[in-house]
Amino acid sequence: MGKGKVLLIDDNEIVLRAIEKLLIKEGYELTVIDDGKKALEVIKNISFNLIITDLRMPDFDGIQTIEKIRQIQAESKSSLSKFMIITAYPDADVFDKVSRLNIYRFMIKPFDKDIFLDAIEKCLDVKEGMRGEKSDFWETFGNKKIIDDFIAKQTEYNKRLIIQKGLPILGWNNTYVPEEIIIAAGFIPYRVMGASIPISLSKTYLSGNLCSNVQSVLECGLNGDYNFLDGIIIGGSTDVTKRLYDAWVRYANVPFGHLFDIPKRFDENAIIHYRESICFLIEEIEKYFKTKISGLNIAEAVSICNKSRKLLTGLNALRKTANPPVTPQQFLEICKLAMTGDKNSFNISLANLLDKIKPEAGEKEGFRILLTGSFQDQPWLLDVIESCGGIVVCEDLCTRYRYFSGLAREGSDPISAIAERYIKFKAPSATFVSQDERAEYLLDLIKEFKIGGVIYHILKFDDPYLFEFPDIKETLSGCGIPVLRIETEHNTTAVGQIMTRIQAFMETLKSGNPRRETAGCNK
Amino acid sequence: MFANSHLTDDILRIAEDNNHSRDTCSFLRGTVGAVINNYMPMPDFLIATSLYCHGSAQTFYSLSKKYNRPFYYIDVPYDYNRPYAIDYVAKQIENIMLKMADNCKREFNINKLKTAIEYSNQARDYYVEVNELRKNKPTPMLGGEAIDYAIMLAHTFGCKEMVEICETLYRELKGRVDSRIGSLDEERHRILWRQLRPYYTLAPLEYLERKHRAAIVFEEANHVYWERMDPEDPFRSLARKLLSNYGFGEVQRWLDSTKSFVVDYSIDGIVEFAHWGCRFLSASTQMLKDALRDKDIPVLILDGDCIDRRDYSDGQIKTRIDAFVEILGRKKRLKG
Numbered sequence: 001m002g003k004g005k006v007l008l009i010d011d012n013e014i015v016l017r018a019i020e021k022l023l024i025k026e027g028y029e030l031t032v033i034d035d036g037k038k039a040l041e042v043i044k045n046i047s048f049n050l051i052i053t054d055l056r057m058p059d060f061d062g063i064q065t066i067e068k069i070r071q072i073q074a075e076s077k078s079s080l081s082k083f084m085i086i087t088a089y090p091d092a093d094v095f096d097k098v099s100r101l102n103i104y105r106f107m108i109k110p111f112d113k114d115i116f117l118d119a120i121e122k123c124l125d126v127k128e129g130m131r132g133e134k135s136d137f138w139e140t141f142g143n144k145k146i147i148d149d150f151i152a153k154q155t156e157y158n159k160r161l162i163i164q165k166g167l168p169i170l171g172w173n174n175t176y177v178p179e180e181i182i183i184a185a186g187f188i189p190y191r192v193m194g195a196s197i198p199i200s201l202s203k204t205y206l207s208g209n210l211c212s213n214v215q216s217v218l219e220c221g222l223n224g225d226y227n228f229l230d231g232i233i234i235g236g237s238t239d240v241t242k243r244l245y246d247a248w249v250r251y252a253n254v255p256f257g258h259l260f261d262i263p264k265r266f267d268e269n270a271i272i273h274y275r276e277s278i279c280f281l282i283e284e285i286e287k288y289f290k291t292k293i294s295g296l297n298i299a300e301a302v303s304i305c306n307k308s309r310k311l312l313t314g315l316n317a318l319r320k321t322a323n324p325p326v327t328p329q330q331f332l333e334i335c336k337l338a339m340t341g342d343k344n345s346f347n348i349s350l351a352n353l354l355d356k357i358k359p360e361a362g363e364k365e366g367f368r369i370l371l372t373g374s375f376q377d378q379p380w381l382l383d384v385i386e387s388c389g390g391i392v393v394c395e396d397l398c399t400r401y402r403y404f405s406g407l408a409r410e411g412s413d414p415i416s417a418i419a420e421r422y423i424k425f426k427a428p429s430a431t432f433v434s435q436d437e438r439a440e441y442l443l444d445l446i447k448e449f450k451i452g453g454v455i456y457h458i459l460k461f462d463d464p465y466l467f468e469f470p471d472i473k474e475t476l477s478g479c480g481i482p483v484l485r486i487e488t489e490h491n492t493t494a495v496g497q498i499m500t501r502i503q504a505f506m507e508t509l510k511s512g513n514p515r516r517e518t519a520g521c522n523k
Numbered sequence: 524m525f526a527n528s529h530l531t532d533d534i535l536r537i538a539e540d541n542n543h544s545r546d547t548c549s550f551l552r553g554t555v556g557a558v559i560n561n562y563m564p565m566p567d568f569l570i571a572t573s574l575y576c577h578g579s580a581q582t583f584y585s586l587s588k589k590y591n592r593p594f595y596y597i598d599v600p601y602d603y604n605r606p607y608a609i610d611y612v613a614k615q616i617e618n619i620m621l622k623m624a625d626n627c628k629r630e631f632n633i634n635k636l637k638t639a640i641e642y643s644n645q646a647r648d649y650y651v652e653v654n655e656l657r658k659n660k661p662t663p664m665l666g667g668e669a670i671d672y673a674i675m676l677a678h679t680f681g682c683k684e685m686v687e688i689c690e691t692l693y694r695e696l697k698g699r700v701d702s703r704i705g706s707l708d709e710e711r712h713r714i715l716w717r718q719l720r721p722y723y724t725l726a727p728l729e730y731l732e733r734k735h736r737a738a739i740v741f742e743e744a745n746h747v748y749w750e751r752m753d754p755e756d757p758f759r760s761l762a763r764k765l766l767s768n769y770g771f772g773e774v775q776r777w778l779d780s781t782k783s784f785v786v787d788y789s790i791d792g793i794v795e796f797a798h799w800g801c802r803f804l805s806a807s808t809q810m811l812k813d814a815l816r817d818k819d820i821p822v823l824i825l826d827g828d829c830i831d832r833r834d835y836s837d838g839q840i841k842t843r844i845d846a847f848v849e850i851l852g853r854k855k856r857l858k859g
């Protein structure tokens with residue numbers, strides 16, 4: 001007898017023959033079939049340890065095939081097979097459906113021969129293999145693999161949205177721009193961010209002593225990286241972003257541009273102001289795109305955005321544990337995906353992912369770090385912190401917590417509800433004149449996430465954070481919380497120097513043993 | 524004030540030692556240092572607006588906590604043309620004035636406000652005339668003298684004394700214009716000055732004017748951009764004044780006014796002293812340069828700091844001015 005009985009179903013003759021050759025050589029008893037319906041007949045007579053099926057097939061696809069086979073096997077009380085799906089089209093929708101099937105493994109073609117053989121071997125090695133799907137593909141590969149796969153699929157899906165260009169896409173730059181209105185208009189909100197490229201074009205329009213992230217965003221705009229956008233909404237949160245708007249609409253060739261005015265204090269005036277800014281945005285979108293945005297559309301959009309926020313908050317909450325199942329690098333990517341694509345699909349996929357993530361046992365080595373400050377969207381800083389012995393478990397950043405924190409009230413008067421959310425409920429950024437409120441909320445995060453040290457990251461020339469830092473440092477230090485300030489540029493940073501400073505910081509943490517217990521603060 | 528008296532090195536250093544970055548505006552950093560060093564009198568309250576820079580509001584907020592004094596903030600919408608804007612700002616001004624009076628244990632007297640607005644209007648009218656006279660050739664007043672009026676204007680409009688100062692200045696310039704007395708023996712070029720100046724030295728302005736005979740005939744900071752106010756509608760008038768600031772709003776608003784100065788004051792070139800820490804002013808500089816390209820107006824940007832003299836290089840600044848004046852001369856010769 002061979003290593004196990006395998007049924008291979010694929011309508012592509014070339015794939016069929018290639019896998020057939022490989023598995024027979026490895027000693028498996030193989031049956032090959034080129035369509036799902038025929039497979040239903042075959043399994044009535046033969047018990048297979050493993051059934052490998054293609055996903056996209058005419059008439060009867062891989063998912064239908066699996067469901068039907070399971071039904072037949074259950075009714076006939078015959079041995080249950082394990083399943084593996086192989087596909088060349090891994091979009092988010094498919095991924096959702098497949099993940100609900102609870103199969104052994106999902107692989108994307110073309111795949112590495114060794115990984116494929118290894119997966120089959122492991123599958124058939126399981127003693128109870130003939131009795132069911134004991135080892136599902138989530139368990140086999142752990143949280144890291146599940147999350148990485150999610151990121152890969154969703155990235156692919158978001159990319160495809162741009163290429164296929166079904167719905168209009170509106171760019172936005174700042175977490176105070178209400179995505180709700182973009183969604184209510186029937187568009188896809190897409191956050192514009194800079195890239196790790198040298199600044200050259202944008203120097204013509206913005207001076208060198210301005211925040212390098214803004215320069216980098218403009219550089220990408222001038223480069224044509226955002227030519228797929230149907231318009232751009234720039235949140236005027238600082239003196240510089242207002243000029244980013246001017247430069248973008250003057251020189252970056254965009255059909256529709258709008259500056260969204262953002263107040264700077266958390267008071268009742270700010271809510272009036274913000275509400276007016278929303279109304280202005282609605283008027284402008286309606287006028288330019290000849291559309292109508294109804295209250296109902298806005299209410300629905302509020303609920304969609306809230307859903308995303310709840311899911312991301314749920315994922316972030318897992319990082320409060322001693323051994324966070326999601327890495328900071330993964331969390332960054334997931335937040336970026338939330339900001340650059342269709343929220344409905346993202347919500348479904350993320351809900352599914354959350355169902356699958358399992359708590360990690362034990363305790364992760366390293367000092368628990370809160371990263372706060374300026375815009376930050378690059379994994380390198382997280383890598384550096386990790387390599388120095390820190391684990392970033394929470395980021396008070398506009399690309400993370402400050403993006404998804406705080407829900408909007410659902411129900412009547414959705415415009416006011418949105419205004420209240422952005423002014424009252426969302427975690428504040430330093431672009432508000434609010435050092436005290438910011439320090440207080442940072443202390444809450446420090447407690448919740450059991451933080452041992454804070455790394456305060458400032459992008460060069462980013463005024464709100466430069467001005468805020470002395471007050472925040474004073475309050476946190478007064479509460480016994482170690483704070484390290486580092487300064488970088490979005491594109492060019494001497495990583496070595498930053499690393500040395502972080503290493504030295506970790507040494508001070510070591511000597512103070514602030515690992516799990518955060519100093520209490522009665523301030 | 525501190526820069527003129529060379530106390531700045533000390534106050535800037537103390538602020539920097541207290542975590543205030545050298546990349547921030549030295550006006551604000553210096554204020555913090557002066558407070559730390561106890562050079563400032565205890566305020567009754569602190570007030571800031573959202574007009575211009577974000578850093579000033581953050582600094583004043585922070586100082587209000589240190590002094591344990593109230594912080595008042597006027598939020599001026601960037602969308603200055605929106606129908607709600609005037610009433611929105613007016614209401615805040617009114618509320619703040621009432622709070623200020625309360626805080627100082629005084630009764631709020633609307634008539635005093637009306638009188639201040641009346642004085643402000645009178646001073647404004649003279650100053651508008653002053654700016655009109657400065658369009659004359661030869662210029663009746665040099666930038667080296669005029670630029671510091673900008674600071675005074677910002678602080679003293681509404682006082683009776685300001686009316687007298689503006690009237691005296693107007694009469695003086697009127698006399699010079701009527702008698703065709705120029706400020707320089709020869710006026711080779713006419714310059715528009717953007718932003719402020721280094722307050723520890725007048726050297727760049729004097730070098731331009733005295734050595735090269737390039738007269739600074741107008742400074743953006745001295746522009747009277749607001750209309751007369753209505754004393755019977757004081758809060759809305761003040762709101763209108765704030766909202767009409769052309770430095771606020773889309774960059775085109777600013778560029779349009781700069782272009783109009785170029786025409787009105789027969790400008791040959793623009794010099795900007797780009798204060799290092801000011802994002803608000805720096806952010807429009809390059810776009811202005813670009814917009815003036817089609818007008819064939821050379822723009823010289825002198826990077827520096829209004830307060831912090833530690834990195835000031837007299838020689839470098841003079842070399843750049845020499846090269847700029849050379850360009851102006853060449854252009855003039857080409858035009859014949």
Ligand code: SF4
Pocket residue numbers: 548549550551575576577578579798800801802803804
């Ligand atoms: S110079 Fe610029 S940054 Fe400094 S206080 Fe004035 S507006 Fe603000």
